[in-house]
Amino acid sequence: MLRKSKKERQQLLLETIEENPFVTDEQLAAKFGVSVQTIRLDRMELSIPELRERIKDVAERNLENEVKSLPLDEVIGEIIDIELDKRAISIFDVKKEHVFQRNGICRGHHLFAQANSLCVAVIDDELALTVRANVVFIQPVRAGDRVITKAIVRETNKEKNRTYIDVISTVNNEPVFKGEFEMYRTKGEGEQQ
Amino acid sequence: MLRKSKKERQQLLLETIEENPFVTDEQLAAKFGVSVQTIRLDRMELSIPELRERIKDVAERNLENEVKSLPLDEVIGEIIDIELDKRAISIFDVKKEHVFQRNGICRGHHLFAQANSLCVAVIDDELALTVRANVVFIQPVRAGDRVITKAIVRETNKEKNRTYIDVISTVNNEPVFKGEFEMYRTKGEGEQQ
DNA sequence: ACTGGTGTTAGTACCAAGTGCTAAAATGAT
DNA sequence: ATCATTTTAGCACTTGGTACTAACACCAGT
Known part of the structure; x- marks a missing residue:
């Protein structure tokens, strides 16, 4: 050798x-x-x-x-208030692992994830899936910010098995993110996919 | 004592x-x-x-x-092809940690994260932020599925510092997710130093 | 008071996977 | 052949243990 x-x-x-x-x-x-x-x-x-x-x-x-x-498969953010099928509030503390190294701004998908998982949580049903979402990132969020997200159920259409939810996220009372979520749910006619 | x-x-x-x-x-x-x-x-x-x-x-x-x-603060999914400011493709293998325990369906925010981070990656700029996104979850995705996501830059508006990207995700060639992303960028394409 | 059981402590030999040190070989280059 | 570099060997010592034996300490029961 x-x-x-x-x-x-x-x-x-x-x-x-x-x-x-x-x-x-x-x-x-x-x-x-x-x-x-x-x-x-x-x-x-x-x-x-x-x-x-x-x-x-x-x-x-x-x-x-x-x-x-850990948060990967749990609810993103902590739910601090919930009234099923009506509204829910969660808080999410942005840490350095959530932001771009380069500019310190929170990656959009974390804000989306907080909003999305809050929508899933607010629905009082066995199955809740996101069908459609229109979201707007209003202001950049940075490490150290505490994002407070409110989800308000706007309408539930039992025939279509749909629930429409409005979401608004704020930091220091300033809006940073908003979204409209259309959710699928089983309740009513129990239609499974 | x-x-x-x-x-x-x-x-x-x-x-x-x-x-x-x-x-x-x-x-x-x-x-x-x-x-x-x-x-x-x-x-x-x-x-x-x-x-x-x-x-x-x-x-x-x-x-x-x-x-x-690792994917938490990196690109979600693996980029397998990229042409800056034009298009990009990534794959994402859905594992059991990405799905709801209850029904085995992938949580929406993982698909969003894959699409969103692909949009950030395709932009050839120092700063790329999501401004707005309209997304549709077409079909449920399950653990074991391999999601292939394509991002195609539709338009870049230099005056407004915006880039518009269409995203489509498929599993076995069947569309499961699609989205339109409006991204903010600091410079127009091809203006890098 | 003696015996037994449980719980605690002490001490020894040994192990893996090292560090730190000294010293002797082996090798290569000029 | 000579010198520097590289490699090897050997020994004492370290950490954080295992495995085992032996000695206590203490409280309860008959």
């Missing part, structure tokens, strides 16, 4: 550990056909921490992320 | 480790005013693995999660 040069080996070492941080020095030594000590010298030179530190880093990054990723 | 009973201590131990998996036996012993050995017996009885295993578990959970949580 043609042994690679130091430089090549160190480059590969970087890539290997990047790809799989759970690899031990011993495994690396075997992989590159060198001694464990050589791997350790390499790690020193490249300032790569030891296995346990690497794992810890991954775990710590994760623990932060877990908080971020 | 009244020392807690074994049961109380073990309950608290569980909660403490749940909350902060990075705590060592020594720290726990200090916290509960017992010996390290007692903590270890407790862990045995409760089948709580040692610190390193706990950290590793968190880290491994992460590696899975990374795929899930």
Whole structure:
């Protein structure tokens, strides 16, 4: 086996550990056909921490992320008031993970998600699906802002299995987002898709 | 200091480790005013693995999660083709975390997010913000579906700093979502420095 | 008072996966 | 051949444990 040069080996070492941080020095030594000590010298030179530190880093990054990723399948924002089939209010605190790094402005789909999930929640039915939505982003929202979103049921058409909801989101009482949502619901004639 | 009973201590131990998996036996012993050995017996009885295993578990959970949580602040879906200021295509695999538990149908805001972030991406500008969106959810999308979304720039109005984009999402060539997005941009196309 | 059971503590040997250090080889280049 | 670089070896020590044995401490029952 043609042994690679130091430089090549160190480059590969970087890539290997990047790809799989759970690899031990011993495994690396075997992989590159060198001694464990050589791997350790390499790690020193490249300032790569030891296995346990690497794992810890991954775990710590994760623990932060877990908080971020949880809202993914829950209601976006916190519902603070609800009267089924009539109206609902939720609040959503915009954090730095919700904004564009470049300009600090909240990504539109988070505001949409808050409004949309509030519409789903306000409907007193087993099944509530969004059929159509017309939304307007009135003012940019930034990290640190607290968005208060109100959903008001405008009309329910039992024949068509539709509910129409008006949504308005504000920050400091200034409107930042508004939308009209047309929702499908089963109640009445129980028509399933 | 009244020392807690074994049961109380073990309950608290569980909660403490749940909350902060990075705590060592020594720290726990200090916290509960017992010996390290007692903590270890407790862990045995409760089948709580040692610190390193706990950290590793968190880290491994992460590696899975990374795929899930990354999209939160990146583009939703994977862009597979893009021609700046003209058109773009992304794919998004719907997983079980994207759907309502109750009926297995994808939450609308994920489809919106895919479309919206594709619109942001297709604009060749420093700043691109959604101003208005009219969207229609044509057919329910379910876990396992692969949503292919195409964004086509219809028009750019340089005076108004606006770009209008048509979006259509399909599953197995059947349309499931469509939308019209009005985007704000700082510069007209082809005016980048 | 003696015995038993539960709970707690102490101590030892051992492990993985390292760090930190010194020193000796092996290798390559001039 | 000589010198620097690179690699290897060896040893002591560290953390945060496991696994096991042995010793206490304390309270209850007969």
